[in-house]
Amino acid sequence: MRRLRTLSQSSHHKSCRKSYRKNGRNNLCSGLLALMLAGSGAPAAAQEESASGVRDQSPVSDVLGDVRGAVSSGLGEWGLSRRFPEAALWLDLEGDARTLALFWPETELPARGALIVLADEGENAESGLAGPLARELAGRRFAVLTLGLAPPPAALEQTLEAPRTESEAEPEEALVEARTEIRPGEQNQSANNTATIDVMALETVGGLEDAYRERIREELAAGAAELAKRDYELIAVVGLGRGSNHVVSYAAAAQASPALIWVAPRFYPRDASEVVATLGSASVPRILELSSFGEGMQRKADLERAGVEGFSLQSVGANASFTSRNGKALAGRISAWLRLEQ
Incomplete structure (x- = not known):
């Protein structure tokens, strides 16, 4: 059986190369080959991932080159889906693309609502703070869906990081x-x-940025749709680190906007300069920022000056970033803040 499968894959590879030489187009074959290689390499990927769920180091530029394709995001999704088979959800996106989410239902009934957690840049739906925070929130009667955040390609990263x-x-x-x-x-x-x-x-570069941001918006929308399908009310969207950039635009454009929660936000320079205007024209009901001591004071003043109501700034420690060990403390802060309106 193993030899037959090898011969079959070899024959398929030759067919794709022949089609490429004949037609000068390789999009279909490249997509099929990528899927075959991802499928055949999945067991190895599962073994290579560490117990902490750290992503692999595949470049996301390959993904954005075919941003609508059904190719892995480079965040170790195949291995992650095998580590957490009961929590893994493959969300369908436009153009036959998919993304992996992890769903953690509430551990006690009744549920207090549902949250989406968008990981920090380069982290998958489990690694870093995302997984530990989600499970701590599930223990506080929230249903939580986590999403990874692929980093931008190098050419786009320089543009996003450039000072305005x-x-x-x-x-x-x-x-x-x-x-x-x-x-x-x-x-x-x-x-x-x-x-x-x-x-x-x-x-x-502008096209890359549009595709990158739109892909993340699609993933958030797909996550919200999945929660609605399960009869959960989405009450808040949580952005970790760089993820805070993307939850702002998603919540601002949503018809029934959920609350926003930023955990150690790291806004791109342009996003930081536009966040006040974006939220000032949106209907986001409440915003919570959890950051280290001294962070966010200027942002709080700017939002208050612009008439944005419901912003809360809470300092959590003196460290500039949070790790998986901070999941319990941060979940307690989020739970208490959400309880004020429940």
Whole structure:
């Protein structure tokens, strides 16, 4: 049986290569090969993952290259689904893509509601703080669905991390104007070519960012739909670290916006400058920030100045980040805060 399967895979590989040479297109074969390799390598991936659920180190750039494909996100999802078979949920996304979530139901009835926890950047639905926090919340009668957060590709990461500048409002126009300025002795055609290249580069990065953010919004929406299917009321969305960037845009666009909870938020520079305006025009009922001492004070002042109500800032220790050991303490803070409105 093993030899027959090997011959079958080899024949399929040759067929894909032949199709590529003939048609010049490899999207379908690449997708099929990726699925076959992911499936055949799943047992090995399960063995390689540590007891703490740490992700593998596969680059997410391959995923965003075919962001709608049904390829693994590079967060060790296949191995994770085998470690937690009862909790694993494969959520369907657009374009036949899927993402892995872990669902932890309430340990006692009645349930107090449901929460979605979006992991920090580069963490899967179990690793880091996500898994321990979810199980602690489940012990406090919440149903919790956790999602991993794939890191952006390197080209996009530099853009997201770059400090916001005054000229950022209209980058395309400023760049074209600078590049197309004709100087003595230079040819207009050369300047136009340079401008075209730079604009194309901007559009490429912008397209990557749109695809990356949209994929995460889809995952959050799919998680909310799954909870609704199970007759749970989504009462809050929790963003860990970099995950805080994405729960803001999701909650702001949701029809029935849940409460927002940020745990040690790490906003991108542009997101940090826009969070007040985004929440000021949204209907998010309440916001809780759990961060180390001294963090978030300016954000709190800016939100209050903009008339955003229901913001609570709680300092938890002096450390700049939280680990799995902080799951119990943070779950207690979240549970107590949510109890105020229940």
